[in-house]
Amino acid sequence: MDFEVLMQPHLRNVKPYVPGKPIEEVRREKKFEGEIIKLASNENPDPPMGEVKQAIIDEIDYINRYPNSGSYYLCREIAEYLQLDPGQVFIGNGSNEIIDMLVRAFINPDEEIIYPFPSFIVYPIVTQLAGVKAVEVPLIDYRLDLDAMKEGITGKTKLIFICNPNNPTGTYVTGKEIERFLDGIRDNILVVFDEAYYEYVTAADFPDVLSLQKERKNLIILRTFSKIHSLSGLRVGYSISHEGFVTCMHKVRQPFNVNRLAQIAARAALKHVNLITGRIKENRVQLDYIRNELIAMGFTVPSSQTNFILVVPPDGCTGIVDKLLGAGIIVRGMKPFGLGEESFRVTVGNAVENKRFIEAIGKLV
Ligand SMILES: Cc1ncc(COP(=O)(O)O)c(C=O)c1O
Incomplete structure (x- = not known):
């Protein structure tokens, strides 16, 4: 039986929501042994208070x-x-x-x-x-x-x-x-x-x-x-x-x-x-750090009021999302969003995660 034929016609071509890759999936697919960091879903890097x-x-x-x-x-x-x-x-x-x-x-x-x-x-x-x-x-x-x-x-x-x-x-x-x-x-x-x-x-x-x-x-x-x-x-x-x-x-x-x-x-x-004030300030410090580092490497990074940034690589810089995955760092590729093949979104992590992200990307460009 073909369930799609039974489905309401206007729903047949809906593209399901694709979430950021879960950590366990990356470990399995990439056979990555070390610690994996997820900077793909605009989550808070810290647990609840x-x-x-x-x-x-x-x-x-x-x-x-x-x-x-x-x-x-x-x-x-x-x-x-x-x-x-x-x-x-x-x-x-x-x-x-x-x-x-x-x-x-x-x-x-x-x-x-x-x-x-x-x-x-x-x-x-x-x-x-x-x-x-x-x-x-x-x-x-x-x-x-x-x-x-x-x-x-x-x-x-x-x-x-x-x-x-x-x-x-x-x-x-x-x-x-x-x-x-x-x-x-x-x-x-x-x-x-x-x-x-x-x-x-x-x-x-x-x-x-x-x-x-x-x-x-x-x-x-x-x-x-x-x-x-x-x-x-x-x-x-x-x-x-x-x-x-x-x-x-x-x-x-x-x-x-x-x-x-x-x-x-x-x-x-x-x-x-009132306890979240410190986290808001830290997010800003960390966001400024990763944004400034990326801009210095030649990336285009629009100014952001959130806990993430959009990163558009310079010409000739290809496959970064996949290479970062290989280094155990999950970011979100923006290809389906019409922002260029190579652009991606990265969530502000904690200080250790952000440093690792910047070092990894520094080796790729
Ligand atoms: C702009 C925007 N609106 C809504 C949501 C959904 O948030 P919630 O977790 O409350 O469903 C998100 C989650 O990423 C978002 O980015």
Whole structure:
């Protein structure tokens, strides 16, 4: 039996999400004996804070029970932290789940979704899953082209993704640029600001979308505990929006979409949020180190407000991603992202990992 024939036609050509290579796979494929470092998925190199770990351990005795269905306490605590109404917060199994869910909840078959390209690879995937028209707007100088995105709006546009800072380039658009962009946009278009890397941002002119959202009910902000809070493996993210949006999202979510350990860990991370300041500073120090070293070697590296950088090798420099793999260092090749055959994205690791990465790449160029 051919299952693809049974499948819904618009889903047959969907290209599944390809994650960064897991460490165990590289060890097996490359028969690499030494320590392998993974700088491919924009994860935090450090484990969760001790207080967060303890909260997870304490919760383990209760995992025979279902979690709180709507993540009630976590919603309240995020709302308190951001000085919002609890009804404005929705929790997902990673912010990824919220992206998927909002497309399922709001997009009709004849509507259109606008997103930048290259950007977070999940936007094209969810658009294909919905079977609707994608309006992909190329970046300019590695940054979102907001004017072109606005020009892409038609009577059928229902959703616009603004990835800020943008993955995989690390670049950002400013508050002024966003205000200009929003000016005149119909209020029945959902504008989703994906701020997965928000906590790493140091730029003073980064948009304050939380404030803008108070006036404009069609803005939705996505954030996550996967990055600065070191909780990628537990899957917990959230949206901030008008309450009406949250009501709709509860209608389409699975009954227990966020597990017990994720909820308790995220609550503990928020309670001890002051502890991450040092990690944010260290990320900046390490990012500047690898970026400056790579620029000195002749690579093009756009300025980044995140925990990763995009690296574009000079002409004639080929096969770096594979050669790094051979040295036990996993980075993410950017070939499918249309940023050139040889470009790659590297996550900021800890000081030891970054030094090893720079030394390895120094030997290749
Ligand atoms: C821009 C962007 N949005 C969303 C996500 C998904 O994050 P989560 O782990 O919360 O699903 C990522 C993860 O890499 C990302 O880069």
